[in-house]
Amino acid sequence: MLKDYRKKYFNDLESSVASLLIFCIYFFIIGYFFNWLIIEGVWVGDASVCKSSTGACVSFLKEKLVFILFGVYPREFLIRPILGIIILILGWLHFTKKKNWNNLLFFKFLALMFIYILLLRGFNDSFVPTSKWGGLPLTLLLSIVGIALSYPVGIFLALARTSNQLIPRYLSIIYIELIRGVPLISILFMSSVLIPLFLPDGVTINKLFRAQIAIILFSAAYFAEVIRGGLNSIPKGQWEGAKSIGLNYFQIIRLIVLPQALVKVIPPTVNTIIGMFKDTSLVIIIALFDLMGTTKASMTDSKWLGFSVEAYFLCALIYFIICSKMGKFSKKVEQELQRGH
Amino acid sequence: MIKINNLNKWYGDFHVLKDINLEIKTGEKVVVCGPSGSGKSTLIRCINNLEQYQEGEVFVDSVEVQDMQTNIEKLRMDVGMVFQHFNLFPHLNILENLTIGPIKSKGLSEDEAKKRALNFLEKVKILSEANKYPDQLSGGQKQRVAIARTLCMAPKIILFDEPTSALDPEMVKEVLDVMMDLAKEGMAMICVTHEMGFAKNVADRIIFMDEGRIVEDASPNDFFENSTHSRVREFLSQIL
Amino acid sequence: MKAKYKLSSIIFSTTTLFLVGGIIYVLFSQLQENLNTQNIATGFSFLGYEAGFEISESLVDYDSFDTYEKALLVGFLNTIKMAVVGCFFAFFIGLIFGVMGISKKHALKSFAENYINIIRNIPLLLQLFFWYALFTDIFPNVKEAKSFLGVLLTNRGFYFPIFTSTFVTFIFIFITGIFLVGILYFCLIRIKKYKIPSFICLNLFSLWIITLVFNQLFTVTHPTLQGFNISGGESLSPEFCSLFLGLTIYTGAFMAEIIRSGILAIDKGQWEAGRSIGLNDYQLLRFIIIPQSFKVSLPPLISQFLNLTKNSSLAVAIGYPDFVSIANTSMNQTGQAIELVGLIMAMYLSLSLISSVTLNFLGRSSRA
Numbered sequence: 017m018l019k020d021y022r023k024k025y026f027n028d029l030e031s032s033v034a035s036l037l038i039f040c041i042y043f044f045i046i047g048y049f050f051n052w053l054i055i056e057g058v059w060v061g062d063a064s065v066c067k068s069s070t071g072a073c074v075s076f077l078k079e080k081l082v083f084i085l086f087g088v089y090p091r092e093f094l095i096r097p098i099l100g101i102i103i104l105i106l107g108w109l110h111f112t113k114k115k116n117w118n119n120l121l122f123f124k125f126l127a128l129m130f131i132y133i134l135l136l137r138g139f140n141d142s143f144v145p146t147s148k149w150g151g152l153p154l155t156l157l158l159s160i161v162g163i164a165l166s167y168p169v170g171i172f173l174a175l176a177r178t179s180n181q182l183i184p185r186y187l188s189i190i191y192i193e194l195i196r197g198v199p200l201i202s203i204l205f206m207s208s209v210l211i212p213l214f215l216p217d218g219v220t221i222n223k224l225f226r227a228q229i230a231i232i233l234f235s236a237a238y239f240a241e242v243i244r245g246g247l248n249s250i251p252k253g254q255w256e257g258a259k260s261i262g263l264n265y266f267q268i269i270r271l272i273v274l275p276q277a278l279v280k281v282i283p284p285t286v287n288t289i290i291g292m293f294k295d296t297s298l299v300i301i302i303a304l305f306d307l308m309g310t311t312k313a314s315m316t317d318s319k320w321l322g323f324s325v326e327a328y329f330l331c332a333l334i335y336f337i338i339c340s341k342m343g344k345f346s347k348k349v350e351q352e353l354q355r356g357h
Numbered sequence: 358m359i360k361i362n363n364l365n366k367w368y369g370d371f372h373v374l375k376d377i378n379l380e381i382k383t384g385e386k387v388v389v390c391g392p393s394g395s396g397k398s399t400l401i402r403c404i405n406n407l408e409q410y411q412e413g414e415v416f417v418d419s420v421e422v423q424d425m426q427t428n429i430e431k432l433r434m435d436v437g438m439v440f441q442h443f444n445l446f447p448h449l450n451i452l453e454n455l456t457i458g459p460i461k462s463k464g465l466s467e468d469e470a471k472k473r474a475l476n477f478l479e480k481v482k483i484l485s486e487a488n489k490y491p492d493q494l495s496g497g498q499k500q501r502v503a504i505a506r507t508l509c510m511a512p513k514i515i516l517f518d519e520p521t522s523a524l525d526p527e528m529v530k531e532v533l534d535v536m537m538d539l540a541k542e543g544m545a546m547i548c549v550t551h552e553m554g555f556a557k558n559v560a561d562r563i564i565f566m567d568e569g570r571i572v573e574d575a576s577p578n579d580f581f582e583n584s585t586h587s588r589v590r591e592f593l594s595q596i597l
Numbered sequence: 598m599k600a601k602y603k604l605s606s607i608i609f610s611t612t613t614l615f616l617v618g619g620i621i622y623v624l625f626s627q628l629q630e631n632l633n634t635q636n637i638a639t640g641f642s643f644l645g646y647e648a649g650f651e652i653s654e655s656l657v658d659y660d661s662f663d664t665y666e667k668a669l670l671v672g673f674l675n676t677i678k679m680a681v682v683g684c685f686f687a688f689f690i691g692l693i694f695g696v697m698g699i700s701k702k703h704a705l706k707s708f709a710e711n712y713i714n715i716i717r718n719i720p721l722l723l724q725l726f727f728w729y730a731l732f733t734d735i736f737p738n739v740k741e742a743k744s745f746l747g748v749l750l751t752n753r754g755f756y757f758p759i760f761t762s763t764f765v766t767f768i769f770i771f772i773t774g775i776f777l778v779g780i781l782y783f784c785l786i787r788i789k790k791y792k793i794p795s796f797i798c799l800n801l802f803s804l805w806i807i808t809l810v811f812n813q814l815f816t817v818t819h820p821t822l823q824g825f826n827i828s829g830g831e832s833l834s835p836e837f838c839s840l841f842l843g844l845t846i847y848t849g850a851f852m853a854e855i856i857r858s859g860i861l862a863i864d865k866g867q868w869e870a871g872r873s874i875g876l877n878d879y880q881l882l883r884f885i886i887i888p889q890s891f892k893v894s895l896p897p898l899i900s901q902f903l904n905l906t907k908n909s910s911l912a913v914a915i916g917y918p919d920f921v922s923i924a925n926t927s928m929n930q931t932g933q934a935i936e937l938v939g940l941i942m943a944m945y946l947s948l949s950l951i952s953s954v955t956l957n958f959l960g961r962s963s964r965a
Contacts, residue, residue, distance in 0.1 A: 018422055024703040037702035057701045183610040187617060197949035198942045199907035205941070209934040214624050220918050255708060257444030257503075259511055261458030262434035271457060276450050294720035301914050308723060332727070339718035348876040 063320050076323040077330055080314040086332060087150020093142055097153040100135040103128065104156060111315065117279075121240050122168075129164050132157065146224045150305040153158075154224075156294040156337050158306065160336045162231040163289055169232070170239025176271060177240065178247050187238070195237035200295050203230045208302045227299045235292045242284045246277035278354065286346035297335075307331060358383045358513065358545070359404060364413035365401065373399050374410065375569040381547065383513070386540050388556040389485070391548045391566035392592065397549040400566070402518045404547075405436045436460055437512035439557070441519040443499045445491040451478070451502055452487045455509045463510065477505040480536050484490025501535055514545040521552060553596055557581065565589050604627045623637055643931050650926055654834055665927055672923035673944065679840060679919060680906040680948075687905055688898070689847040691852025695925070696882065697858040709853065716850035724847055728839035729915045736835075739822060749820050754834045756820035802929035840909065848905040852898060859894030860886055899952050906948055910941075922943060 025035040056071025060200040061079075066073035086097055107128045111118055130208040136153060138144050149157070176188035195203070207230035211221060221229075249268075250273050278285075297308040305313060315324045364377035373396045381387055389397045402408040403415055406422050413457050415422040417432055446454050455474035459465040465473070478484045481501040491499055500520055507515055517536065521529040533555050540546060540559040550556070556563055556577060563580040565573040565588075572587050573580060584590055632639060644666040651661050658672040659667060697709035716724070736752040737743060797959040821828065863886050871881040891898075912919035924937045931937075 027702075031702045031704070034700075034702040034814065038704040038708050038898055041708075055371075060721045092499065129895070181606050181610050183614050193949075194942070199910040199945060200939045201910045202938060202945065204940045205925070205928075205934070207930070210938065213637075213935070214628050215631075216627055216649065217631075217634075217747040232891070251444075253440060253442050253444040254446065256438075257440060257446070259407065260405065260440075261431055261506065262462035264431045264462075267461050271461065272446055276446075279448070284370035290718070297720040298911070301721070308720065308726075309721075312726065322734060323636055324734050325727075328723060328727045328730065335723065336715065336718045340714065343714075343718065352368045 031121045062284075064126050064142055066320075066323065068146050072184055073320075073326050076320050077326055078146035079320065080317070080327070081270070081330075083151075084307070084310050084327065086153065087305050088148050089153070090144060090148065090325055093138065093144060096135045096138065096142075096144075097151075100132045100153055101156065103131060103135075104160070108341075119122060123166035132160065134198045134308055146222055149224070151310045152307050153294050154304070155293070155306040156229060158231055158299065159289075159293045162292055162296070163233050166235035170243055171274070173236060173240035174247055177244055184240050192237045192240050195234060196241070200230075201301060203301050204298060205232050206230070207233070223302065223304060223309055227302060227304055231292070231296065234295075235277045235288070238288050238291070239285070242281050242288055243277065245284070246281035247273065249280055250277055281352040283346045284352070286342055290346075293339065294335065295340070307334065358418050360416040361404075362414045362416075364400075364403065364410055364415060366396075366403065366410040366412075367519050368463070374403070375571050377413070377571060379564070379571065381514075381545070384543055384545050385440050385561050385562060386545065387507070387547045387562045388560040389547060389564045389566060389573075390452075390553070390592075394568075395566040396569045397566050400477055401438075401518060401547055403550055404516060404528075405433050405438055407438075411560045418596075433454065434458075434510050435513045437507035437510055438510075438516060439500070439503050439507055439514040439517045439520050441523050441575045443496075443503045443523075444476065445506070447501060450488050450490050451483075451494075453500065455506050458510050459589060463591075473509050474505070476586070477508045478502075480508070480538075481508065483589055495528060497531045498527075500532045504532075504535055504539075511528065512548065517546060517548040517550065519549050519551070521550065551596065553593075555582075565592065567592075600832050605710060612775070637932055639935070640931070641936055643927075643933055646931075648927070649930070652923065653916075654918060668923050668927065669920065669940070672918055672920035674917040674945075675917070676906070676909055676912075676921075677910045679837070679844070679912070679917070679925055680902075683844045683848070683909065684902045685904050686841075687852055687901070690849030691856055691901075692843055693846040694849065694853035695856030695860065698853060698940035699860050701878075713850045713853055716847055717854070720916060721843060721847045721908055725839055725843040725911055725915055732835035732839050739826065740823065748899070752835065754832045755838060756832045770952060801896065835918075836912070836915055840912050840917045844905055845906060848901055848908070851904070855894050855897045855901065856890070862893050863889050884905075895957060899956055903949060903952055907945060910945075910953050 025043070026032040051071070053072045053074070056069055057074050058066045058069050058071055059074045061075055063073075063076070064075060082091070086094060089097060092176065108123070136144065136149055136157065137146075144321065173188050174190060176184035177192065179185055204227060207226045208223065211226050211229070216219065254272055254276070255268060258272045263271065296306055299306050300309040300312060303309075308331060313329050315321070315327050359379070359381040361377055361379040364374055364379075365372070366374040369372075378544060388564065389400065391397055392500060400407055401409050404417065404422065411421065417436060420427055421487065422429075422432065446457070449457065450476055456467070456470040459470040459473060460467060475484065475487065478487055481504055483498055483501050483505070486494060486498060486502075490503070494502065504515075504520075520536070521532050524532065529552070533552060536546070536548070536555065536561055548555075548560075560577050563575060563577055564571055565580070565586070567588050573584060573586050575584070580589070581593065584593070598832050631637075648665045648668040650660050650668070650669065652659055652671050655671045656678060657671060659671050669957055694712060697705045698713070700706050700709075709758055732754075733752045733901065739751045739753060742749045742751040742756075744750070800841065803877070820832070829902045860882075867885055868881060871885045909919055910921040913922040913925050916922070921941055924941050928934050928937045
């Protein structure tokens with residue numbers, strides 16, 4: 017095994033020099049980090065101990081962990097969001113196994129979403145209003161509902177764009193180009209400020225719903241383009257074969273074209289999902305407290321000031337773990353598709 | 358049962374079908390041959406509306422193909438098609454490839470469709486592969502499955518669009534054998550092909566097309582022995 | 598009789614049109630009603646009113662007595678400034694890490710892969726907040742400014758020395774510099790001993806020589822602490838720096854991945870052919886592989902340029918006065934959200950449209 021390392025990193029002079037350089041850089045980064053976190057890190061002690069030390073203030077993280085993760089969700093009901101997250105993890109493990117891919121997949125996903133929402137919401141005595149939902153469960157909620165509702169809309173938009181009917185096609189093109197040409201922040205502003213203006217007197221939509229609508233509108237356009245790529249990659253012969261046995265347009269789309277197209281574009285679809293997951297962090301700009309929001313809020317506690325780096329580090333770690341897990345799955349599917357099952 | 362009147366088609370400025378007039382009776386077996394680009398495939402694709410034409414009329418059992426009120430899916434159930442590149446559905450296994458048409462278009466129950474499918478799979482001698490997927494089969498096997506798929510729809514006539522052109526030479530015979538059996542049992546067919554041996558044995562009529570026109574329409578005997586057209590004789594001398 | 602469109606599809610299209618039209622009509626009549634009852638002004642006349650707020654950095658002269666229109670222009674220029682500078686450096690980073698990612702030296706390859714992996718999996722906003730916190734919380738205040746190669750690092754920005762020559766003189770120096778470098782380069786090409794990236798080394802070297810020479814002829818002001826402020830020199834605000842760093846590092850990682858895939862997409866035969874005529878790896882990349890890979894990579898790269906421009910709108914979260922920031926402030930002051938959101942979307946859409954048209958003009962599809 018040592019021989020493999022030698023071959024990899026020290027094959028020739030140039031390679032060895034580069035390897036040494038990179039190893040030095042790694043050493044410095046990891047060393048500095050290790051020093052900051054472990055050796056000089058303050059694991060026990062309060063803010064004053066932390067301020068006098070040059071190491072990481074881990075006690076700050078310990079103190080604020082629950083707040084960063086769950087926001088102002090009532091502490092006595094914390095078991096519910098935790099349960100919700102566990103169910104989502106189980107759902108992820110289930111959906112990423114190929115043998116579970118069938119027509120019921122989407123409905124199972126919708127069921128999962130409803131259970132999750134109900135867990136967060138509670139009933140009667142244990143009801144928790146949406147204004148108290150925050151942190152990681154909120155980020156996950158925005159993403160999951162976003163995917164669940166924008167993916168079908170994306171399919172619909174993609175079909176409209178590739179159809180040969182003028183009206184659906186042009187309406188779809190206008191929508192997709194409009195949404196894709198502007199930043200998410202403008203859509204968030206639009207939904208946050210403009211939606212109330214379109215509603216009749218007395219009807220209000222709370223801020224979370226407005227943000228959710230913006231995310232759905234935004235992601236649908238991006239999914240539409242990915243799916244359109246998939247639709248275009250289905251050879252014309254498939255259409256002809258299906259037409260020749262008397263299937264009509266909707267049957268062909270449902271039974272022949274979509275099953276093949278959607279599977280083909282799983283890698284870019286997952287990349288879009290990862291992007292959407294990261295984009296939910298923008299809701300902090302319209303004052304919603306998802307994971308990013310609670311992280312920022314935790315830094316404003318007057319008793320614990322100046323530990324922004326620690327807080328950002330924790331937040332980055334959580335995002336990184338979730339996103340890279342999804343990324344690994346995408347890579348795996350991509351390799352399988354290239355090999356041809 | 359198929360009547361074509363004054364059919365004209367253009368691809369942009371290119372006049373691909375010129376004044377085609379043709380009548381095919383029930384049960385007739387017709388072979389269409391000619392040089393590449395003569396419009397043979399385009400002609401038969403106009404019959405089941407996979408191609409649209411600008412002038413003329415195509416009648417299948419007195420129903421005009423491009424009429425606004427024609428139920429094109431119903432028409433296609435009566436006019437089957439076998440393609441050069443098979444066009445099997447890769448995400449379904451062989452049995453599902455065969456049953457999807459009868460179940461969804463004809464409304465058969467799953468059991469009936471399955472019975473029919475197994476019957477035809479046996480007929481094309483490929484019953485053992487029923488649960489495999491298309492990418493696990495050879496070219497010849499795939500084409501036989503494609504023929505079985507068409508048969509499951511109980512068509513009145515089958516259109517063959519160069520069915521053996523994409524096959525390795527060893528596999529051409531197994532597919533031609535199946536087609537010959539079908540012809541012997543009385544299935545009407547229009548076959549675009551370069552396989553002249555097949556034409557000699559099976560066809561009731563041979564149609565020769567060149568540059569978008571029907572040049573010769575004769576019995577196999579007349580076509581091979583007594584053709585008066587120089588173009589036909591030129592073609593035959595190159596092929597045989 | 599020759600039906601191009603089936604009856605059913607015509608019915609479908611018209612129903613869709615009426616449905617969509619109907620919904621729009623209902624929404625807009627409700628909008629009218631609400632605007633009237635809530636006494637919200639409409640129209641773009643507000644653009645002529647006095648803005649009444651300051652903007653921390655601007656490419657043109659501006660003060661709080663200028664109009665909203667002027668303020669938005671300042672924001673627009675700031676957005677363009679960030680977009681142009683950011684795209685340039687993001688591409689540079691993307692090129693470096695993209696080529697590193699296909700290096701045969703495994704250490705370099707894994708370094709590039711790790712960099713790309715980490716940066717792409719952390720939200721951009723978080724990275725922006727991080728850099729901003731670094732530049733404002735962690736950096737010392739002006740009194741205790743740390744100096745690094747003549748540049749002062751403070752929590753109010755980077756202060757660096759700069760020439761106080763006129764613009765004309767600057768252009769003169771620049772052009773002479775290019776000219777001299779060009780001469781040197783062609784001389785060295787003749788010698789043919791140089792296979793390493795001589796062009797880049799020469800450029801830097803000669804610029805340095807020129808700087809030294811002209812340093813004697815023109816004055817340079819150094820930033821120094823005077824009282825509570827730093828005077829002299831030029832500064833870059835922490836807002837600009839954090840947005841710039843965040844955007845270029847983040848977008849650079851995506852561009853690196855695109856460039857890397859583009860290079861990998863080139864047929865192996867090209868590498869073999871190049872080697873068989875005696876080219877080394879650098880020359881192969883520079884003259885054969887990368888030019889071809891750009892044909893493949895150009896649409897997704899343009900897409901990333903657009904993403905960078907759109908992502909610059911996150912400036913509103915860290916206080917850099919770009920177009921969205923200033924529109925947001927204006928929205929809060931005038932309440933005319935519809936017009937301003939419309940302006941924001943129109944601005945970004947036109948940039949999008951320009952790039953689509955350019956791509957089409959170059960003969961590529963703008964979808965990748």
